[in-house]
Amino acid sequence: MIRRIARSAIPVGAATIFLSGIATAHVDYVVDADPETIGEAIQFVITTMSDPLNAVLLAVGAVGLVGLLAGWILVRPFPRDIAEFRATMKEYTDLVPWLLRIGIGFPLVGAGFAGYYFSPAVPIEARLLQIGIGFLLLFGLATRAVAAIGLVAYVVGLVVDPRILLANEFVGGFLAIILLGAGRPSADDVLQRVAEADSTVYGRIDPIHRIAVWFQHLVVDYKVYLPTLLRVSLGLNFVYLGFVQKLMSPQSALAVVDKYNLTVVVPAPPELWVVGAGVTEIAVGIVLLLGLFTRGFSLVAFLLFTTTLFGLPDDPVLAHLSLYGLVSVLLITGSGPLALDNRLQPTETDSRRPSMAD
Known part of the structure; x- marks a missing residue:
């Protein structure tokens, strides 16, 4: 029963991450907006979260993500496929x-x-x-x-x-x-x-x-320690973009949502798009900093960058190549030392099942 529930949570959580990430972008690259005060930004977040529907939708997204990660640890699906993927990636070192x-x-x-x-x-x-x-x-x-x-x-x-x-x-x-x-x-x-x-x-x-x-x-x-260095660099980048460019610059982010009609892609209030995108970027950043599911979240980040490039036609492509490069390296190296992934390695009695951590 637990395994069936966990397997169901995996695609739901993945869809939540993908839809939340469509709005991710370097906001200053594609819109011009007046600077906002910290008080205005905080009030925007409070007002958005005061709406019960917004709060429920964000909570469902968070539960979906937690369910995805917990299900992955419990079920460890596709063990042979992932073991081969990890071995192949290491050949590109x-x-x-x-x-x-x-x-x-x-x-x-x-x-x-x-x-x-x-x-x-x-x-x-x-x-x-x-x-x-x-x-x-x-x-x-x-x-x-x-x-x-x-x-x-x-x-x-x-x-x-x-x-x-x-x-x-x-x-x-x-x-x-x-x-x-x-x-x-x-x-x-x-x-x-x-x-x-x-x-x-x-x-x-x-x-x-x-x-x-x-x-x-x-x-x-x-x-x-190269993977650790790259994880910290990318993690801080995601946290900065999510916090400063989304949550602390909501009017600029709202302009992006309006400019590209993102509410047509997924019918959600513009305010929820902004807060959801900011929270998603911060969450991805924190997970990378902790070194948890590093290869998995690096792949998610790679997909988000690609979605942004195809979804925002005037977003400068060259400005994202550096992020693509660092994420690609993490796909090869995994989390490296000083990472929580190392605590999720299979035990000696379960060594026949490869770890899904990184």
């Missing part, structure tokens, strides 16, 4: 540095040509800087040093215009690239191989490869 370079490099090149600084909400020209960093990351040349320069450029921009926080995933991306290096294929890998070969002229005249080897030995013990 060597591609992680390449994915990170693409996920960070392309958005920077696009930002340089489009005339904004990291985030489309910050119309500051930095063409040479961003295109240069982006192309060098894509080529994989001086990768760690270039990523460090990009990180400094982001921090400086944040001091100038706090709206760059809308693109805070770049921090995690730059740090991850500094930690892992260029990987392969990359110019750094080619040059390193030439430098390490016997009797090469390049190996004698270029000291950079020695520094690279020294740094690799310095950080090698910390590479295991």
